[in-house]
Amino acid sequence: MKTLSFLGSPRRNGNTAALLGSVLKGMESAGSTDGDFIFLQDKNIKPCNGCNACKKKDASGCVIKDDMQDIYPLIAKSDLIILATPIYWWSITAQMKLLVDRIYGMDFTCGKKKVALIMTYEGELPNSGPETTETLFREICDYIKADAVAVLGVCTGKVQVKDNQKALDEAFELGRKLAVG
Numbered sequence: 391m392k393t394l395s396f397l398g399s400p401r402r403n404g405n406t407a408a409l410l411g412s413v414l415k416g417m418e419s420a421g422s423t424d425g426d427f428i429f430l431q432d433k434n435i436k437p438c439n440g441c442n443a444c445k446k447k448d449a450s451g452c453v454i455k456d457d458m459q460d461i462y463p464l465i466a467k468s469d470l471i472i473l474a475t476p477i478y479w480w481s482i483t484a485q486m487k488l489l490v491d492r493i494y495g496m497d498f499t500c501g502k503k504k505v506a507l508i509m510t511y512e513g514e515l516p517n518s519g520p521e522t523t524e525t526l527f528r529e530i531c532d533y534i535k536a537d538a539v540a541v542l543g544v545c546t547g548k549v550q551v552k553d554n555q556k557a558l559d560e561a562f563e564l565g566r567k568l569a570v571g
């Protein structure tokens with residue numbers, strides 16, 4: 391199984407990175423080592439310009455020439471996509487939104503992909519962001535006919551993920567489950 395994971399936090403070593411890291415370690419421990427990791431903050435991904443060229447008959451993909459051109463083939467050949475994002479203003483980060491907007495023209499009809507959402511957030515109440523973000527994620531998966539296989543959210547209000555062994559263990563176990571399908 392090919393896995394492609396995206397880190398949508400601008401912080402390479404923050405909470406979301408720690409949580410994603412534990413999921414990937416769990417996957418590795420269960421034998422799933424075929425994966426690519428993309429730190430979106432480092433990538434040059436321009437916003438969708440709404441030209442709809444990607445939706446035209448016989449379109450050959452997105453016309454914007456930036457780092458997405460290297461990412462499209464990785465998405466196409468992946469079986470499992472992991473989206474890891476902190477919650478910013480009740481939603482995914484701008485880095486993650488740029489990615490999601492730019493997959494608009496991709497054809498997901500050949501071969502159902504699995505997609506997992508990993509998120510961290512500071513607010514302790516469900517309405518501080520995890521609910522709206524999970525709904526957004528599930529609607530997007532429905533639209534692209536992907537399988538929303540997992541959602542893991544961890545509150546970082548009191549304890550940072552690196553010091554939250556329970557959350558790290560849960561992420562590791564999720565990784566093991568994802569690896570076996």
Ligand SMILES: Cc1cc2nc3c(=O)[nH]c(=O)nc-3n(C[C@H](O)[C@H](O)[C@H](O)COP(=O)(O)O)c2cc1C
Pocket residue numbers: 399400401403404405406407476477478479480481510511512513514518519546
């Ligand atoms: C611009 C900004 C907006 C945020 N908005 C929310 C929010 O709507 N709800 C919430 O619970 N936390 C919010 N947070 C807190 C982050 O989601 C939280 O600190 C997260 O764990 C940071 O992840 P990181 O360490 O990977 O960057 C926000 C943080 C920033 C910087």
